[in-house]
Amino acid sequence: MKRTQHCNELRPAHIGQMVTLCGWVHSRRDLGGLIFIDVRDREGRTQTVFDPSDLPKELFERAAALRSECVVRVTGKVRQRPAGTNNPKIPTGEVEVMVKELEVLNVADVLPFPVDDPEVASKVNEELRLKYRYLDLRRPEMARNLRVRSKVATATRVFMDEQGFLEVETPTLFKSTPEGAREFLVPCRTNPGLFYALPQSPQQFKQILMVAGVEKYFQLARCYRDEDLRADRQPEFTQIDIEMSFIEREDIYALIEGLLQRVWKTALNIDVPVPFKRLTFEEALNRYGIDKPDTRLGMELADLTEDFRASKFKVFSGAVAAGGVVKALNAKGLACATQSQIETMTEYAKSFGAKGLAYIKVEKGADGATVEWKSPIVKFFNDAEKAALAKKLAIEEGDLILFAADQWLNACEILGKIRLYCADVLKTQGKLTIPTDRFDFLWVVDFPLLSFDKEQNRWYSSHHPFTAPVAEDIPMLKTDPKKVRGQHYDIVVNGVELGGGSIRIHQPDVQKTVFEEVLQIPPEMVKARFGYMLEAFRFGAPPHGGIALGFDRLIAILCNTASIRDVIAFPKTAKGTCLMTDSPGSVEPKQLRDLHLELKVAKKE
């Protein structure tokens, strides 16, 4: 044994014992005649003391030469710290180790950035952190994230096992199914000209596992998507992937509510109330302007379509006459918004095809007593319209009212974006504070099964083509596809889409109809891409459904960090490179020949 205790273990009960600790030199305080060295391992840190009156000169000099992050092994006697020198900031702060022996296991060069100072380290350029990821991960904050991730993974496996699920691994060398996200391709040496694709998700395998009679499947599955990255997206990521047979939507809701209860209890010791609220897709858009609402923010959208149907303000009445709606949002306390903030919001609106963004600033009038609506458009409103606004939006001094008049979906989404922007501004101004331990879970249900692609003039699956329609809507599949609701559900927490899933189509004929008649995929293409699934379904496919939760996002929420890079040990940059290993890299000509590949790009460097 190299050590007797870890660095977060010693307490007054250990006083008098000889102990050996191993770890990194966290910080060194050399008082000349006396040296303090905090030894750190992943559990914590302990102060060790080098007293020259008690030690050979040679040993003391070696201690004096130690630098931050050298790896050491120290042996000495635990003792009570002298009165008044306790350090209440660390759990081992009542004791210290009087060193008798020091072994330098390894020296460290001067560091590119500090590991011991959370204030400084959290501000260090991420480029540097990624290049020296092993140093970044030594920081206690990052080590904590890794630990939360591991604990939650284990809690998930235990919970799913208790519920009777089998963890089954599925291939990561799959084949291309071009419907969804862009895929990573892997050339196949043994079959010249053919390619594997890395799976976007184990979707098809998990459904086949249901046909195979597994009944309850789960997997912490690695998934791959070759799309542009974001703070919450990496090219390879992990899902808690789940599929069950002989179930309905309610069974999935109950299962996931139980799982998330267990996870929140494990990671944060928080008891999450169940069942979660449910919102239909339509209601989510109507009230929040987005299909993953952050209900902590308040500021719900109001509908003023009927109030402005006959308005003299043609932008509003015209939109209603064209079959659209008038929606408004009260950004409480934002009347002070700057011109550039209004500008930003207007740009948002314009990017969605609006001509501009109507607003009213509700401020004190010139006389200092009355409240005045300052707006270029308010002169067009009659008293009834003003009264409707005041009532539906509960207008008070200091408010900023924002409008969107457009087709329903567009109007909702514009204000949805602006609502989030306003919330950010209010947060920065300190007018909106949300406790970090508040978690608003909700299910969003009744999504439209299909969406229309104007450019390609065809319907496509909102979720994926295996999603079952709501049974009573099936007759409308061919007559009125827009109205068909899917048995699809999303789980949302604090405005983050944590996961989604659906009850699947298990009848081969319905699946064939969706592929060929609704999605208009040519039969031969259906056969080539999904033939084995349709075939499998002919041999007795049980009704089934499932869900997938974004594991990285889940951990990021639990760790209260905005970027999933902070909860992935070795993440990639926004361009998909790894700054530590310098991947992706070039390969030798022989490797290309083996793969029957020829490059058409100029070799870099």
Add this chain to the structure above:
RNA sequence: GGGGGUGUAGCUCAAUUGGUUAGAGCGCUGCCCUGUCACGGCAGAGGUUACGGGUUCGAGCCCCGCCGCUCCCGCCA
């Protein structure tokens, strides 16, 4: 593919309208210091201002290009 932000000492940042030898804190090196825990004191070293062009008597600052990182839009069944 598009838009925004950013790049100055090892790290975090500053540098007035384009004007002297590009500064500070931390870190580092040396010396001093026996109760520190952000130890303290004295001294010192450390710069291709990401990179390549251009304008100018003069560029960290202005212009063009390019690269990295980052955020957002598109994209992510």
